Every structure is written in structure tokens, then in C-alpha cells.
Amino acid sequence: MFFYIAFVASGALGGFIATTQLIGALANSSRASEVPEILKGLGIDLAAVSLFAFLYFRENKAKNAQVARLSREESLSNLKLRVDEKKIIPVNSLRGIARLVICAGPASFVTESFKRSEPFTDSLLDRGVLVVPFVTDGNSPALEFEETEELATRRKRLWQLAPVYINEWSEWLDEQKKLAGVPSDSPVYLSLRLDGRVRGSGVGYPPWNALVAQLPQVKGMWTGLLDGFDGRV
Template structure:
């Protein structure tokens, strides 16, 4: 009996090994990695472990439980195949499955990308507002993502960016906080000035408070009463001081808001894509310290004439690092986007740099900079012209220039606006104005 039992047990073990083996087809990725990969592009989707059960007689995979995580991943996969409607349905399903904050952020963000691709700017903006307000989405992600290039050319993006710049409950305050930090770096003494404005206003107010009883006594007269004119003069000085310091405080606040708005425009400008002569697509931020872009915007005839005149000064302008970027009004609205992905065409989207630590290292790398210098020529093509046109029109409004007028904008080596003008640039004057790249003034401009 014992021998038979051992034989039966051995047969049972053999059957178990041959009919129910567990195979792991994908490596397991820890959950803490999930937050950084859910928002990646369709080419870098996260993979989660899949356990399958196989049998020698019949292979029947166990039905997987649908989760928010799996729906987001499936949506990204459908998105990569151009099935935007199906991808949108998966992201909506993920939101209905009680997702955690990271999964909800990813679902809302990718849902916004779907709406942007379909031209539904209002729906895309609402999804992004929710992700910004409730799930701590960084506004820089919206600025950097090529999948949202078409959305950034819409009025809804302008409204969303303005809300983010002002801060508040609707979109959170992280973007405004970042802008204020940059503003404080550029104007380090603003806080000190404000302190003195408040201190002097308080001192004048306290002095005026004690002057009021003296004025009343002076008006009543009598023995020991202070002089009316002297007391009134002191009160007038205090009132004048309060008015002046309050006005200075408000003026400083206004200047700060203007500076923050300009920083926001500069941030948007730095993320605009260009196609170099080698057909490589880069963002403008990657060309910092390398070239001085000159944006020429206007009607086709004006831009063509400006480029033709620039050819006569080509050598002098190249010595000064000038890179011409022509933008023709209305060209972006006429461009048809091939529906194989979000925003940019696939080749352009793949050529854009990834955002994050790798991107920062690459932009600061000496090797990468030297390669870019070798690829940069005299003229570059504006990728996503509608987005460029939107930025230029916004810049025109800020400078009081009629929107849609032919203009040119000269940028510094550090990417900020140097100056702008109307009509066709005076290339001879620009060549005299800009120092050569090897000059000390150019090094100070970096």
C-alpha cells in the first residue's frame, strides 16, 4: 500500500508539472516606477507582469481583471496605432475604475491628448485643468509635450496658460510659483524694495495717527495748543508719504506681473520646434548659447523679400550666429497633419528630445552642443507654424503692435527677446549691432 501510494503521489506530481506551469512573459516593474512612465509617449509605454497558465492538453488563459492601470496602458497602445477613439474610451474607463492619483493623472492627461488630436480644445483644456488642480500635473509637461502641439495653437491653451500664470484654485499654483522664482532671480531687489515701501508706509501711518489729536487741539486753540500750520504740514507730509509708497508698491506689483507674463512667453518660445537644414527637429531651448534666432513673420511676399536681402549679408550674419526663422501668416492653418499620432507628424515627434533628466543632460553636454553647431546653418524651418504664429501674435499684443502686422524679432544667445521691429529687417544695421560670436560681449550675453 505504501509503495502504491508513493507511485500515485509521484504520478500526481508529474501531472502537476506538465499541466500547470506558470510562466512570466514580461519583467515585473515596481509600482514606484509607474508614476514616471504613465505619462510617457506612446513609444515608451510601461509593461506590467503577465502570468499565464498553460496546459499540455489545452491552453486557456485566465481572464485578467480590468484595472485603471491596464486601461491606461491599453489606451496608450491603441493611441500608438492611431486608434484615437478607442484610446479615449480606455482612458474614460480607467477613470471609472477608482484609480489612484497617479493613474487618474495619467488618464486625464492622455485623455486631453486625445481631445487635442480630435480638435476638441475645450474638452482638452477641461481635462488638463482637472489634472493640474486635483492631481498635481506640472504645467511644464503641457508646454513640452509634442502631442499637445496642436492644442497649444488654440485659444483654449492661451486661457489655460493665463490661469496657470495667475495661479489659484482652478489650476493650482505650482506654475506661478516657478515663474515667481525666476522673476525673483531676474529682479533680486524687488523684495527689499517692497519691505521698505511697507515699512515707510506703516511709519507714516503711525505718525499720522498721533498727529490727528494734535490737529484737533490746534484747531480748538487755547494755552499750550500746537501751531495749526506746523501740525497740518506734518500731517500733509505723512499723507503724501503714504500715497507715494502705496503707489510705488502697486507699481512694483504691476511690473512683476508684466515680468512674469514675459517669462511665461519666453518659456513657451523656448519649447517651439525647429527643423534644421539636416532635417533634424530640435526645440529652440537646445540652441541656446549657439545661435541668435531672428524670427521673420508676415505675408509670404514680405518674408521672401527679407530672406533674399539677408543673403547679401550672409557671411557677416553667420559670424554673429544669426539663424533665420521664417513664419508666414496663415501657413499653419493650411498645413494638414497626418492622422497617425498626436500633434506633430510621427517623424517630427520622434525627433523631438525627451523631457526630463536625460534631456537636461543632453542640452548641457558639450558633445551635443558641438553636434548642433555643426548642423546649424543660415536658415531653419518652423515646425508647427500655427504654434509659432500664436506666440508671435501674443508678443505683438504685449508690445502694443497691431496683431498680424509684418514684424521681425531678434533673440539673444540666452533665448530671450533682444528687440523687435516692423517690416523688413535692416540687415546691415543688425550686422553692425550684433557682436561676433567670439567677442567678449557675446560671452556676456550667454
């Protein structure tokens, strides 16, 4: 970015010199023949200033956006989750261990997300997915574990996490929606990579089938090697 500033300054100085020369040539009829050449040089200087100023502001905007994204992800990593009645952990303690999928919306939305995940329970667990149901309307979702004991255990494991300090979660989620231009009352999902970064998000139900199709399993010889290929769901 320093080079862009240097080029802008150089072009601006050249433009200033060309402008003074143009004024002098216009004021002296004997130098009228110099005007076209001076205008040509002035045009080049102005074009250079415009180009490098554009490149500078574009890169600066991208840098600011990256810093803001990292800040939001750091804030997310410090939010708290309840694992069970006795254990509360920050999100960042699951880095390298689990791929979190946050389901945020009214109780009915969370309940339906729960039902839709049922056929993919084993596949999601094999890929290290754990769901964080975040209810935004104050009601309790109907998460019914009426299957066989073995399946119920796996289902509870997939949906065992719960947000703690709801106000902090609400503030973070509201900021995310505002930046994305999503209405504050829209139900959304966010999926995280193993490294804790936000991989993807959207309005509506999590695409469980796409997650299963795109994410590598966290067990076996490919663990670690494919961690960077988390997809964009």
C-alpha cells in the same frame, strides 16, 4: 519692497495720529495754537505715504513686467523648430550656438526678407545668425537658391530652420504683438541673443546691415567675451 510697505505703514500711522490730534485741537479753542504744527506734521506724513506708495507700485510694476517677459521668453524657448526632415528641436537647444532672427508675416514679406539678406549671408553666418521664417498667411514663400552651389549651400544654412506646430507659434506671436500694441496683421521681426533672450524687435524687414554691424562674430578669440554685447537690433 518690504521697506516701502513699512514706510507707508509708518506714515499712515503717523497721519492717523496727526488727524486725531487735529480733530481734538479744532474742537478745543484753547488748543488752536497747535493747529499749524499739527497740519505741518500731517502734511509730512501724507507726503511720505504718497512717495513710498508711488515707489512701491513702480517697483512692483517693473517686477511684474520682468516676470512676464521671462515667462514669454521661456514659452518661446519651448517652441519647436524643424532643422531637416528627420530632426525637430526646441528653440532652447540653440542657446549658446545661434542668434535666431524670426521673420513673421505673409509669404511676400518672408520672400522679400530672404532677398534682402542675400548680400549679408556670409557675415550673418559668421555671427551665428539663423533665420526662422514664419509665414502667417498660409502661402509658401519663394525662397529661390539659384546662385552658385557654394553660395546656395550657405543661403540654405542661413534659412534652414522652420517652425513646427504652427498654432503654438501663432499664439506666442499674437501675444507679443498685443503687448507691444502692434496690429495683429503687421509683419514683424524678432532677434534673439545667444542666450535665447529677445534682444530686439520691430515692424517690417529685419535690418540685416545693422545686425552685421553690431553683432560680434562667434568664431575666434573674442567668442564668449563679447556674447553680452549683442546690441538692441
